[in-house]
Each structure stands twice: as C-alpha cells, then as structure tokens.
Amino acid sequence: MLELQRRIREQGTTAPGGVIRVDSFLNHQIDPLLADRIAGEFARRFSDIRVTRVLTIEASGIAFAVLVALKIGVPLVFAKKGRSRSLGDDAVYTASVRSFTRGDEFTVSVARKYISKDDSVLIIDDFLAMGEAAQGLVDIVRQSGANVGGVGIVIEKGFQPGGRKLRNQGVRVESLAVVSRITDQGDIVFRDNSTID
Numbered sequence: 001m002l003e004l005q006r007r008i009r010e011q012g013t014t015a016p017g018g019v020i021r022v023d024s025f026l027n028h029q030i031d032p033l034l035a036d037r038i039a040g041e042f043a044r045r046f047s048d049i050r051v052t053r054v055l056t057i058e059a060s061g062i063a064f065a066v067l068v069a070l071k072i073g074v075p076l077v078f079a080k081k082g083r084s085r086s087l088g089d090d091a092v093y094t095a096s097v098r099s100f101t102r103g104d105e106f107t108v109s110v111a112r113k114y115i116s117k118d119d120s121v122l123i124i125d126d127f128l129a130m131g132e133a134a135q136g137l138v139d140i141v142r143q144s145g146a147n148v149g150g151v152g153i154v155i156e157k158g159f160q161p162g163g164r165k166l167r168n169q170g171v172r173v174e175s176l177a178v179v180s181r182i183t184d185q186g187d188i189v190f191r192d193n194s195t196i197d
Contacts, residue, residue: 001041001176005190007034008155008177014186018129018157020179026154027060027126038176039067042124042152045174046072049149052119053077055141057097057108057133064154065124072122077115079108079137093143095136108133110140117145128153128175131162138171150174158191 013021025031042064051072056065057079069076079095092109099106115121121141128134134151141148148171156163156175159182166173180191 001038003034003037004154004177007031008179008188008190012188014182014188018160018182020127020155020157020182020188022155030063035063035067038064038154039071041176042068042122042174043071046122046150046152049122050120051122051149053115053121053146054124055079055110055115055121055137056124057081057137060127061125064126068122068124068152075114077110079110079140081106081108093140095139095143097136098130098132108136108140112144115141115144115146119144119146120149121146122149123151124153125151126154128156128162128166128173129160131160131165134162134166134173138166138169152176155179 007025008022011024015021025034052074054065054069054074054076056062058081062078066076091112093112094107094109097106097108123134123137125133138148150172151166153173153175156178158178158180163173178191179188181189183189
C-alpha cells in the first residue's frame with residue numbers, strides 16, 4: 001500500500017532496537033481517512049475467504065479491526081489484557097503474550113461465547129514484529145476450534161521473525177507495509193510484498 005509507505009517515510013520515526021514510531025497518524029493519533037483506506041484494503045485482500053468474526057488485541061489494533069469488521073459486515077471481538085474476574089477462568093480462552101515494544105509479558109483473554117468452532121476468524125493488528133501478539137490470537141482461535149482465516153497486519157517488521165513464524169505454521173499473513181530494514185541513519189526501507197518469505 002504505497003500511501004501507507006509514504007506516510008511512514010514522511011511522518012514515522014525510528015528508535016534503537018528496531019522501534020518504529022507512527023503515533024502521529026496510526027497508533028496514538030489516528031488519521032481516520034487513512035484508517036478507512038487501510039480497512040478497505042484488508043477487506044479486499046481477504047474477500048476470497050469466509051469471515052464470521054474479526055479479532056484483535058487491545059488497544060492499538062481496535063481502530064483498524066472495527067473498520068474492517070464494518071466493511072465485511074461481521075462482529076469485532078477484541079482480546080482483553082488480563083483475566084476477566086467477572087467471567088471466571090473456565091469461561092475464557094487465554095494466551096500468554098510478550099510485548100516487543102514494552103518488553104513485558106501478560107495474559108490476554110476472550111470470552112468463549114464470542115468465538116465458536118463454527119467461526120472463521122480474521123485477525124487484525126497494527127504491528128507484527130516478534131509475532132507474540134498475533135501468535136497469542138492464533139492460539140485463542142485454535143483453542144475455540146474455529147478456523148484462522150488469516151492475519152492482516154498494517155506494518156510488518158520483516159527483519160524480525162514474527163511473520164516468518166506464522167507463515168511457517170501455514171497461517172496466511174497479509175501485511176500492507178513490510179519494513180525490510182532500518183538503516184544506521186534511521187531511514188525505513190520497505191520490502192516489495194511479492195518477496196515476503
């Protein structure tokens with residue numbers, strides 16, 4: 001998605017350790033017109049599969065996931081960070097996730113009543129780096145017996161192993177912008193999507 005790449009180049013910044021900051025338009029302050037076009041692109045790319053639920057993790061993925069769900073016409077479910085005391089442990093699917101950005105580990109949970117074995121789930125998130133969040137969501141879908149229809153990622157860090165791990169499991173991953181590397185000067189270099197491994 002060339003418009004997204006342009007915005008990342010023009011407004012994104014980098015920090016040591018492979019951090020890409022796009023908080024001015026993507027994950028703190030959100031450009032709603034760009035978010036709508038991102039959602040439209042995901043809906044187009046996954047138009048060949050049956051989707052009954054969109055799933056994301058709180059909080060940064062929610063804006064994009066709700067727009068994708070709206071365009072496809074299905075409910076959005078988001079995994080909550082932490083266990084829900086009101087539901088009880090036996091009423092939720094859980095997975096352990098380590099955050100690349102924050103460096104901490106936490107449990108995410110989804111109420112069992114919102115995903116069933118009859119569902120085909122599209123996972124949407126803003127970033128894919130080490131793949132922990134996406135893997136946690138895939139694990140939750142698999143616990144339910146539902147089908148993992150695919151994973152849609154706004155920005156994938158292709159120089160980190162998350163995308164490769166998911167694809168090696170046979171999970172379909174569609175990333176709108178794949179960063180192949182960050183130069184010593186902090187410039188962001190994109191990979192041609194046709195070369196994703």
